[in-house]
Every structure is written in C-alpha cells, then in structure tokens.
Amino acid sequence: MTTNPLTVLPLRAARWSATHPWRAIAAWLSFVVLAVGLASVVSGVETEDADYRLGESGRADELVLEAGLDRPDSESVLITAGDGDLDREAAERAAARIAGGMAGLEGVDAVAAPQWSPDGTALLVAVQLARDGEVDVDPLREVTAAAQAAEPGLEIRQAGDVSLDEAIDERVGDDLAAAEGISVPITLVLMLVAFGALIAAGLPVLLAFTSVAATIGIMAPVTHLVPAEGTVTSMIVLIGMAVGVDYSLFYLKREREERAAGRTTLEAVEIAAQTSGHSILVSGGAVIASMTGLFVMGGATFNSLAVGSIIVVAVAVLGSITVLPALLVKLGRWVDRPRVPLLWRLNSRIGRGGLSRRLLGPVVRRPGVALALSGVVVAALAAPALGLRTNAANLETLPASIPEVATMRDLSAAFPAEGAAATVVVRADPAQQDRLSAALADLERRAVATGDYVESGEEAATSADGRTTVLRIGMPYDEADERVNEALRELRTDLVPAAFDGLEAETAVGGGAAENLDYLDRQSDRLPLVIGFVLLLTFLMMLATFRSVPIALLSTALNLASVGVSFGFMVLVFQHGWGADLLDFDTPGFVIDWLPLFVLVVLIGLSMDYHVFVVSRIREHLDAGLPARLAVQRGIADTAGVVTSAAAVMVSVFAIFATLSMLEMKMMGVGLSAAILLDATIIRLVMLPAALVLLGDRAWWPRRPAGSPHAVTGARPAPSLVRR
Structure with a gap:
C-alpha cells in the first residue's frame, strides 16, 4: 500500500x-x-485609502491626514456648448443657478466661484462636500438637471468623487451579474458536450x-x-x-x-x-x-x-x-x-484521445522538428511581451460609456490643473513660516519653468498649528503619460531639495500620480522576488510529486512559455489595439500595473491542473512497463479529451470576462484565455510530448520507471475500497 x-x-x-x-x-x-x-x-471589511499607502507618497498622505488638510470629496459641474459656440451669458446664468441651488443643500460645505477654462470653451462649478459621513449627491443631481432644463442650448454635466464611485460600483455589479449569468449556462453546455x-x-x-x-x-x-x-x-x-x-x-x-x-x-x-x-x-x-x-x-x-x-x-x-x-x-x-x-x-x-492521435503521431515520430516548430510559434507570440508597459488604472481605463467618466475626461481636458498633479507636503517649525512661504513660491516657479507643471491657481494650505503646509502643483498631462513619472522624479530629487535648501523641514511629494510612481517602483523591486518564489515553489512541488528533476524543470519552462504568450497577447491587444473594436474599448497604450503579476501567478497555478493530470497518466503507463515513447503517446491520448474539456471551461469563463466593460476584467480575460488556449494545444499536445520523447527515460531521473509485466494489458491500480 x-x-x-x-x-x-x-x-x-x-x-x-x-x-x-x-x-x-x-x-x-x-x-x-x-x-x-x-x-x-458578519459584515465584511473593505480596504481603505490608508491600506494602499507606500513609499514617499504614503508618508505625504499620512502627514496631510494628521494635519487635517486632506481634500474633502467634491463634485464638479461642467458647462459646455450644446451645439456650436458656447453662449457665455447663458453659461454664467446656469452657473449662478447651480451655485445658488447647491449652496444650501445638506452635505455641501462650500461652492466655489465659477471658473472659466483657459480657452473659454467651458465653465466649471466646483462643490466641496462635507468631510463627515456619506453625502447623498442625488439632490445635487436634481439641481444640475434643473439647470440643464432651463438652458437647453448648453450641455451641463455633473461628476465627482461620490457620483463617479457610485457609477463605477454600479457598473461593476452589472458586469459581475452578467458574467455569472453567462458563465453557468456556457459551462453547463460544455459539460454536456464532454459527458x-x-x-x-x-x-x-x-x-x-x-x-x-x-x-x-x-x-x-x-x-x-x-x-x-x-x-x-x-x-x-x-x-x-x-x-x-x-x-x-x-x-x-x-x-x-x-x-x-x-x-x-x-x-x-x-x-x-x-x-x-x-x-x-x-x-x-x-x-x-x-x-x-x-x-x-x-x-x-x-x-x-x-x-x-x-x-x-x-x-x-x-x-x-x-x-x-x-x-x-x-x-x-x-x-x-x-x-x-x-x-x-x-x-x-x-472516444478517448480519438482526435489527438492524429496530431500525436507526427509529434512522436519527429519530436525534434515538432519541438522546434512549436517553440518558434510560442516565441513569436511571446515576443511582444518584451515591450510591455504598465501604468496604474485611471480615467482612460474606465468605460467611456459611463456618463460620469466621460464628464471627468472632458473636465480634465478643459482644466489641465484638474488632471495629474503633485502634492508637496512640508512639515516645519511654525517660526519658519515666512521662509517656508518663500520657498514654496520659489518651488512653484521652478516647477512651472520646466514645462512639466502648470499653476493650479490654489494657495498653499497650512494646518491650524502652522506646522504642516500643502502645495498642489498641476501637470499638463494625463496620468498615463510617461512624462508624469519623469517630472515627479525631477521634482523629488532636484526641485524640492533646491527650493528648501537651508530650511529645517521634512518634505514629501504625494498625490495620485506619485502613488502610481511609488507602486511601480515597488513592483519593479519585488517582481523578480515574486517570480523566483513562485517558480521555485512550483518546481519543488513537481519534484516532490514526480521525484524527477527534468520533469520539474520542464514544467517550469512550459509555465514560463504560457506566461510569455499571455503577456504577448495583452501587449498586442491593449497597447497596440489589436481587436479593440471587437472588444469595444479604447486602447490605453499600457497594461494596468497589477495585472501582469496576478496573471502570472494565476496562470502558473491553473496550467498545472491538466499538466499534473497528463504527466501522472504518463507515469502510470511507465510504471506499468510501457516504453517511454509509447507511454507518452498513450498517456497524452488518454487524457486529451479531459484536457480539452478542462481548457474549454477555463477559456470560456475567462473569455466572458474579456467581454465585460471594465478594462481590468478585459485584460485579465484576454491574457488568461489566450494563454490557456495555446497552453492546452501547442504546449501540452506538442511541446510536452516532444520534449518527453526526446528525453526518454532520462526525463524521470533520478527515479527510474518501476516496470511491470502487465504493460500489455494496461494494468490499473488494484481496488481495495471494498473489503473482500
């Protein structure tokens, strides 16, 4: 036993x-x-903003929160022309109506004076919401709708922290409901075909x-x-x-x-x-x-x-x-x-393996040629991964079909200071306030002079105790622009130290763009550790399971091939826009930063499902005494139907996510479904058997096949469940 x-x-x-x-x-x-x-x-606990803090941006956020200078939630109303040129008088009437209607609403702390865009094509009404408790923005929407009804020649739209979050949550919920509703019947159909x-x-x-x-x-x-x-x-x-x-x-x-x-x-x-x-x-x-x-x-x-x-x-x-x-x-x-x-x-x-035997025949007869050709195909599909570019999710990665998203995009375009920005936080002795104010003014001048920053029009805010001051400097780029990270690095390493030289002060550069930069830096530092950890752990598991160094190494290599194909497809689709119209999305030009790592670990884990199943069956035949070549051919033929069905389920479920509106789900669905489809066909039906046939009995070193005189009968494990 x-x-x-x-x-x-x-x-x-x-x-x-x-x-x-x-x-x-x-x-x-x-x-x-x-x-x-x-x-x-038991009520669940969701992550909070503080859970995402890291690096210098995390320290900046902490200083701002301690000083009570954190920016409260806000809503913005954007007024533009409905058709043709903007009627400035009508826009100002609408802005006055909106400001007056929202000023007295519950949950509204302040309504800023209407602000014209630099080119005069848009008027903005910014509304600051209360800091404490959740604010119901429906009354604000009613004011916006009334203003639109009163000025039909204008286009008046509202979006902000609360309304945008609500719209995204609603869309995510709709997407998940659609995915669950579709995945179950599709999976059931596939199982009907399988059984x-x-x-x-x-x-x-x-x-x-x-x-x-x-x-x-x-x-x-x-x-x-x-x-x-x-x-x-x-x-x-x-x-x-x-x-x-x-x-x-x-x-x-x-x-x-x-x-x-x-x-x-x-x-x-x-x-x-x-x-x-x-x-x-x-x-x-x-x-x-x-x-x-x-x-x-x-x-x-x-x-x-x-x-x-x-x-x-x-x-x-x-x-x-x-x-x-x-x-x-x-x-x-x-x-x-x-x-x-x-x-x-x-x-x-x-029957078992009926369709795979035609493919396996030439692979087993010419394993070297099969391995070389399949390797070229896999390498070609994985090659685009060398140009992989990652960035944090932003407005550009949200579905444009969400009205609030479209409004925020237009708002950022009309008011550049409302786009990417850097928040400079300074903690110093209140006695240095005059020198500190001069240093901040000098910093803003230096930053704007580089061309990478624009004046935000906001005064620096100082805490009640005078110890902490916050200056927000806008950028003329959206957050996905590669120049944002370069500008932030220059601000941190050159501009801030030069402006505050001689002052005894703690400085930190934060804000949304800086958080993205710190995340990318952390991912770059730790990604090699994660990849090494995952590959080593799976290698050791394969080694412990099959007691074979070559099998463990081959498993690792094939997993890396699958990951390369997945990354290659994500680059082709989401960076270069292949199939963007088919999947109904706007190409962001990058892959969302957390997805490559997550896809890597998921793919390595899931691809081991049928890999272990296939190799275990080959091992059974070897232990029964079959020659290595025949054991490989029969083992893969025996399991081909199961592998095909299993892969079909995975591909179908993941492909459903590729049809959802949220871009993170699309990227994950495309990356996983494409890689598993190729993994279950070219990699497991061609590369794996070709490599095992070429290695022969050496594939199982140092544990040799046990051998058995029952090979010709296809002996199976002896039953012992029923005691006789």
Whole structure:
C-alpha cells in the first residue's frame, strides 16, 4: 500500500465518503449553508485609502491626514456648448443657478466661484462636500438637471468623487451579474458536450457553484484580518468556476472510464481517488503555492486577491475529494442519465484521445522538428511581451460609456490643473513660516519653468498649528503619460531639495500620480522576488510529486512559455489595439500595473491542473512497463479529451470576462484565455510530448520507471475500497 500522503489522503477521504455517502453529502451542504450564512451575520471589511499607502507618497498622505488638510470629496459641474459656440451669458446664468441651488443643500460645505477654462470653451462649478459621513449627491443631481432644463442650448454635466464611485460600483455589479449569468449556462453546455448526459454535466457545475458561494461567505469574517479589495469577488468567481469544474471533471472522467472497463462503482471511485484525486491535490497545491507569491509583493490589493483565491481553491479541492465521491456512489450508473442522444453518440464515437492521435503521431515520430516548430510559434507570440508597459488604472481605463467618466475626461481636458498633479507636503517649525512661504513660491516657479507643471491657481494650505503646509502643483498631462513619472522624479530629487535648501523641514511629494510612481517602483523591486518564489515553489512541488528533476524543470519552462504568450497577447491587444473594436474599448497604450503579476501567478497555478493530470497518466503507463515513447503517446491520448474539456471551461469563463466593460476584467480575460488556449494545444499536445520523447527515460531521473509485466494489458491500480 502506498505511503504517499498525496495519494493516501484522497483515498481515505473517498473511502469514508463512499461508505458514508449521506453523511458526506449532509456535511458538505451544512458547510456551504453555514459559510453562506456567515456573510449575512458578519459584515465584511473593505480596504481603505490608508491600506494602499507606500513609499514617499504614503508618508505625504499620512502627514496631510494628521494635519487635517486632506481634500474633502467634491463634485464638479461642467458647462459646455450644446451645439456650436458656447453662449457665455447663458453659461454664467446656469452657473449662478447651480451655485445658488447647491449652496444650501445638506452635505455641501462650500461652492466655489465659477471658473472659466483657459480657452473659454467651458465653465466649471466646483462643490466641496462635507468631510463627515456619506453625502447623498442625488439632490445635487436634481439641481444640475434643473439647470440643464432651463438652458437647453448648453450641455451641463455633473461628476465627482461620490457620483463617479457610485457609477463605477454600479457598473461593476452589472458586469459581475452578467458574467455569472453567462458563465453557468456556457459551462453547463460544455459539460454536456464532454459527458453527453445531464447529471454528469451538472455535477461539476454544481460543485463549482457551491464552492464559490461558500468562499464568498467565508470571506466575510476573513476580511477582518485581511480587508477585501473591490475586485476580490470577481477573482473568486473567475477562479472558483474554473478550478471547481476542472477538478470535478478530472474525477468524474476517470470514474466513468473505470466503470466502462468493468469496475464496480465503488472500485471505480477508489481508482479515481488514487489517480485523479492525487492529481487534484497536487494541482490545488500548485495553485495555492502560486497565489502565496502575491504575499511577497504585499499591499492591500495582492493580499486580498491571494486570500480569496487560496480559499476558493482549497474549498474546491475539499469538495472534489469528499462530496463528489459520495454523490458518485449514490448515483451509480444514473450519473450517465438522462442521456442527450446526439451528444452521447458523439462522445462515444470520439472516444478517448480519438482526435489527438492524429496530431500525436507526427509529434512522436519527429519530436525534434515538432519541438522546434512549436517553440518558434510560442516565441513569436511571446515576443511582444518584451515591450510591455504598465501604468496604474485611471480615467482612460474606465468605460467611456459611463456618463460620469466621460464628464471627468472632458473636465480634465478643459482644466489641465484638474488632471495629474503633485502634492508637496512640508512639515516645519511654525517660526519658519515666512521662509517656508518663500520657498514654496520659489518651488512653484521652478516647477512651472520646466514645462512639466502648470499653476493650479490654489494657495498653499497650512494646518491650524502652522506646522504642516500643502502645495498642489498641476501637470499638463494625463496620468498615463510617461512624462508624469519623469517630472515627479525631477521634482523629488532636484526641485524640492533646491527650493528648501537651508530650511529645517521634512518634505514629501504625494498625490495620485506619485502613488502610481511609488507602486511601480515597488513592483519593479519585488517582481523578480515574486517570480523566483513562485517558480521555485512550483518546481519543488513537481519534484516532490514526480521525484524527477527534468520533469520539474520542464514544467517550469512550459509555465514560463504560457506566461510569455499571455503577456504577448495583452501587449498586442491593449497597447497596440489589436481587436479593440471587437472588444469595444479604447486602447490605453499600457497594461494596468497589477495585472501582469496576478496573471502570472494565476496562470502558473491553473496550467498545472491538466499538466499534473497528463504527466501522472504518463507515469502510470511507465510504471506499468510501457516504453517511454509509447507511454507518452498513450498517456497524452488518454487524457486529451479531459484536457480539452478542462481548457474549454477555463477559456470560456475567462473569455466572458474579456467581454465585460471594465478594462481590468478585459485584460485579465484576454491574457488568461489566450494563454490557456495555446497552453492546452501547442504546449501540452506538442511541446510536452516532444520534449518527453526526446528525453526518454532520462526525463524521470533520478527515479527510474518501476516496470511491470502487465504493460500489455494496461494494468490499473488494484481496488481495495471494498473489503473482500
């Protein structure tokens, strides 16, 4: 009997579940209901601005908050021409109506005097909201709407901190609802194609759905330890549906295969536990190991995404090795009912590996040529990744179809000081106030003289105790412009030190653009550590699983190839605009900064799902005594149908996210779906078998295949679940 814990654990779990099916099913249902109930009794904790502080910008933000100089939320009303030239008198009448109507509203602290744009084509009314509590901006919208009705020749639009956040939250909610509504039926259709029977098709979807629901419930109390980032629910749905369906698919396919070979249901469940259950544990461990790399990067976003992803994978693994065997035992051969006649016949006619054998034949006969050609294809698709450019999400990455986003874009264009800006924070002895004011004025002159800054029109603000002063300097660029980071570096290293030379003061440059710069610097510093950590951890897992150095190295190399393809596609689509019209977005010219790292760890983890499944089957044939070449060919042919179905599920789920309006979701969907599609075809059906055939028995060094006289009969693991 094997002593490998990765085999013993799923075997024991399957044995208990199979012999106590109703208890196992009841336990799983109780777990899911309890987990979902947690979300209704425990309120979740979301990330706050302070959770994202880092570097010099974080220190600047802290100083501003301590001094009580933080900028309150604001709303802006932009008045432009409805058609033709702007009627200045009408615009001023509308501005006066808006200012008068909003000044007395609850939650409004102040309304600034109307401000004309430098070119005179727009008029701005800025409204400062109350600092304490949430402000309802609907009454402000009513004033804006009344002004529009009174001046139909103008275009009067409102946007700001509160209204923009509300609009984005609403759009994200609509996107998630659409993704969930589409992903379930599509996944069910794919499972029907894979199994040809309704019950067999429904089980993986049901397990994935309950795993996602349970995880969302569990996250409620967990957020008190690790606050939840706004996109974590999307990640849980994305990854939970993919791995939940795949794990069930691996298990169910093997159980049906063994029953078709004449095994009883109990025997088939045990063999599935020994083989597919083992692969599920290793695959789940690989995903979890990859996700832990996000903790190395740190920060609110990555910590939250890592926790959510790890929990949903662990829950999916738990369900696959407990409740799934119980359901299979209770259903027995009813799992193949009711059959969908056409799909059932098609599934039976194709058989195991029927479509892949034609491809595998030439690959096995000419492995060197196959490896070279496939390597060229992969290298060509990955080459654009060398030009990868990242930047933080900004107005340009938000959907222009959101009215508030369009308004803010026009506002930034008409009033450059409302775009990118730097906030200079100075803490000094109040006795130096006169010298400090002179230094700030000198700093603003120096900054404007560089051409990278513009006068904001705002006076420097000083705290009540006179110790902290804040000066905001605008830039004539949007935040995605490469010149912003160069200007900020010059401000920090040259302009600020020169202006405050001789003054005993603490200075820090902050603001939204500076936060982006500090994040990019941190990512550049830690990214090599994260990549090294993830690759080393997955290498060690493959080494421990297969006891083979070449297999572990080959797994790492193929994973890197998949990552390269993913990055290459993201560059082509989102930096160069390939397919922008098809996906309905405006090309930002960069990839949102946190996505490459997240895609890397997700892809490495998920691609290990079917990689482990395929290599484990090859190992089975080797241990049964087949020659290396034949073991590779038969192992890949045996698993090709499962790999195709698993990849189809992942690609379809990720592709749904590529159709959503939020650009982060589009980027993630494109990067993951394209890479997994190529990974499941060229990499796993061509590169992997070609490399293994070329290596022969050396691929399994230092552990040699065990060999067995039962090779010609295709011996399988001996059943021991039913005691005789």
